[in-house]
Amino acid sequence: QSALTQPASVSGSPGQSITISCTGTSSDVGSYNLVSWYQHHPGKAPKLMIYEGSKRPSGVSNRFSGSKSGNTASLTISGLQAEDEADYYCCSYAAGSSLVFGGGTKLTVL
Amino acid sequence: QVQLQESGPGLVKPSETLSLTCAVSGYSISSGYYWGWIRQPPGKGLEWIGSIYHSGRTYYNPSLKSRVTISVDTSKNLFSLKLSSVTAADTAVYYCARIGGGAGGGNWFDPWGQGTLVTVSS
Numbered sequence: 001q002s003a004l005t006q007p008a009s010v011s012g013s014p015g016q017s018i019t020i021s022c023t024g025t026s027s028d029v030g031s032y033n034l035v036s037w038y039q040h041h042p043g044k045a046p047k048l049m050i051y052e053g054s055k056r057p058s059g060v061s062n063r064f065s066g067s068k069s070g071n072t073a074s075l076t077i078s079g080l081q082a083e084d085e086a087d088y089y090c091c092s093y094a095a096g097s098s099l100v101f102g103g104g105t106k107l108t109v110l
Numbered sequence: 111q112v113q114l115q116e117s118g119p120g121l122v123k124p125s126e127t128l129s130l131t132c133a134v135s136g137y138s139i140s141s142g143y144y145w146g147w148i149r150q151p152p153g154k155g156l157e158w159i160g161s162i163y164h165s166g167r168t169y170y171n172p173s174l175k176s177r178v179t180i181s182v183d184t185s186k187n188l189f190s191l192k193l194s195s196v197t198a199a200d201t202a203v204y205y206c207a208r209i210g211g212g213a214g215g216g217n218w219f220d221p222w223g224q225g226t227l228v229t230v231s232s
Binding site: 091 | 169210211213215224
């Protein structure tokens with residue numbers, strides 16, 4: 001299984017919206033609506049932000065939303081805030097009961 | 111509040127076996143969910159290693175399957191990772207996590223432990 005493809009970096013100004021893409025194949029993202037997204041501040045434990053494509057865990061801001069089209073899942077963050085600056089990873093359930101992560105995207109809030 | 115804490119040697123010699131334990135508090139492993147291991151090599155992304163249910167049912171990353179063993183001890187409320195024949199490429203921060211979701215083996219990780227750095231070097 002190959003890692004899902006994410007852009008290495010994205011940036012935006014406070015208050016703006018950004019979208020991070022996560023491209024897989026018909027064996028993972030395309031076949032299952034089981035993509036999750038994680039926020040990772042270096043040195044800390046990763047935090048679940050979106051699960052099963054578009055569901056938000058309790059306590060996660062509604063500024064975070066998830067979607068999917070074909071083999072590509074997306075994470076959108078609206079109303080960017082300084083504390084959103086972090087690394088973001090997608091993860092998809094895959095054929096054979098595997099789990100595969102994306103390479104990660106560094107979000108910079110300008 | 112569920113908490114997970116990894117423990118184990120921070121330095122392992124090449125060709126030896128890496129052994130880590132994840133102690134779970136605030137939730138009984140026997141109550142459900144899958145439990146798993148994820149790693150992050152320095153400067154790289156996350157990689158799923160494998161998952162286990164309290165019954166002992168396991169799922170492993172195909173690329174690591176030949177070297178990985180994950181086990182569970184419900185009496186101590188912990189699960190463990192063994193990775194054999196390690197090389198420098200296995201140097202990473204190793205995280206444990208609870209895995210939720212209805213798919214076989216689960217599909218989302220929450221919460222995570224703080225992680226522990228394991229360096230493979232002679």
